[in-house]
Amino acid sequence: MNANDRTPADLLRSALAADPGRPLVTFYDDATGERVELSVATFANWVAKTANLLQGDLAAEPGDRAVLLLPAHWQTAVWLLACSSVGVVADVGGDPAAADLVVSGPDTLEAARACSGERVALALRPLGGRFPQPPGGFADYAVEVPGQGDRFAPYAPVDPDAPALAVGGAELSGAGVVERARADAGRLGVTAGSRVLSGLSYGTWEGLSCGLYAALAVGGSVVLCRHLDQLAEGGLEKRVEDERVTVTVR
Template sequence: MNATDRTPADLLRSALAADPGRPLVTFYDDGTGERVELSVATFANWVAKTANLLQGDLGAGPGDRVALLLPAHWQTAVWLLACSSVGAVADVGGDPAAADVVVSGPDALEAARTCRGERVALALRPLGGRFPQPPEGFADYAVEVPGQGDRFAPFAPVDPEEPALIAAGREFSGAEVVERARAEAPGLGLTGPGSRILSALPYDTWEGLNAGLFAALATGGSVVLCRHLEELGEEGLAKRIESERVTATRR
C-alpha cells in the first residue's frame, strides 16, 4: 500500500511489490468443503489473465459496464480487480440488459442471457473447474482464462476519478473505493500487515465488498472469505478462527 495508490488495481500492484508470497485471499465454501488459498502473487496472476480476457477477447475498455452476477467467491474478487485494471465499471448484481459484458455464476444464467454483449459463465466449482457442458451462448471462464497472458497492460490509462464500481445501486470511482477502504479498515479491525479478517458477508453491498476484499487490500492485511458459513456451526467457526489466525470477523 502506497499513498499514491488511487485505484484497487494500484493497491494490488503495491501489494505485489511489497510481499508477493503472503496470503491475500483464503476462500472456504462450507457447502462443498472447498478451501483455496491465494497468495498476493497467485491472486495477481489470476487478475492479469482475467484482465487480458476482459480487454482482449471481450473487448471491454474504460467506462464499459460489466455486470457481475456472482456470489462472494475468490473468483469474484479476481473479476473485481480485473475490471479495475481495465478501467471497466464492475456492476455487482447489476442489470445484465444494461451491461456491455455479463459475468454469471451457474445460478444466474437465465438472467444473464438478457445481456446483448459478451457473456461469460463461471461454474464456481472447486479448483476453478469448468462446466461439464458449457452453457449455450456463454464463454466458459475456466476454459478461456488459462491461456491468457500472465502480465497485463491496459490499452488506455485508467482514470481514478471515473466510475469503477457499482454496489447496491451506489456508484464509486476508483479513488473513492481506495479512500473508503482505507478510512473504514480500522473499524473492521484491520490495522495493517498481519491483520486477518474473516468475512461471511455477501458481495452485494459496499460493506460486504469492503470486509471481503478492499479493506484488507488497502491495509496490507488478508481476508478469509467464507461462503455457506452457516453449515459450519459455532464450534467449527471457533476452530477456523484459531487455525486461520483471524484477528477480526464480519458475518
C-alpha cells in the first residue's frame, strides 16, 4: 500500500490502483446461509455510490456525524468507507439524537427515530435486497443507492487530522485510523495477501480493525462472519480451509 495514505478512503484508492480484481471482503451470515464476495473494484463501486448518496441526496458535509446502528456486515464496511470519502464522522453505535443523520439496520429502527436529521434504513437482506415494506420516515438504502454515480469526488478535501471514526467511547482521526490499523496488522501478522477471518462485532475498535481496517491497510482481505456461533460443528475449520484464511480472530 501507499505509505502516503492518511485516511481509510486513501487506503481503498491505493488498493483499487494496485489490484482491483482481488477479493477484499467476503461476507458470511450463518443464520441465513448467505455468502457474498466483493472484489476491491466491486467494493469501491459500492463505496462511490454510497458516498454520492451521502454527499448529494443526504447533503452531508465534512464534520457531520453519521450514527451507524449496524452489525458487522459488508454493507456496514461500505458505509464506513463512504463516510471517510466524504469526511463525515462514522459514529458506530452512537446516540442517534446527537447525530446529523442515522443509518440503521432492521432491528434498530425505533432507536434510530431519535435522529432529527436524515434517516437511512438497510434491510441487510441477501444480495443487498430492499425492504418488502419500506419503514416510514426512512430512505431505503437498497432503493436509493443503485442510481447513484459510479465515481465519487468530494466537494471539499477531506482533512486526515479531522475526526473520522467514533467507537467504544474513543474518537479517531482518519490518520489515526490508518496508523492504528497498520499497527494492528503488524501485531496480528497480517501482510499483503493475508486473509483475516473475523467473527467479532463491529461495536469495538478491535472488531472494526480485525474485520476491515487492518487488512485494508496492508493489502490483505477479510472474511467477515456474522452469527458465527450458528455454524455447524467443524464448519469453521472447513471455512478456514476453503477461504485460505491465514489469521482467525473470534
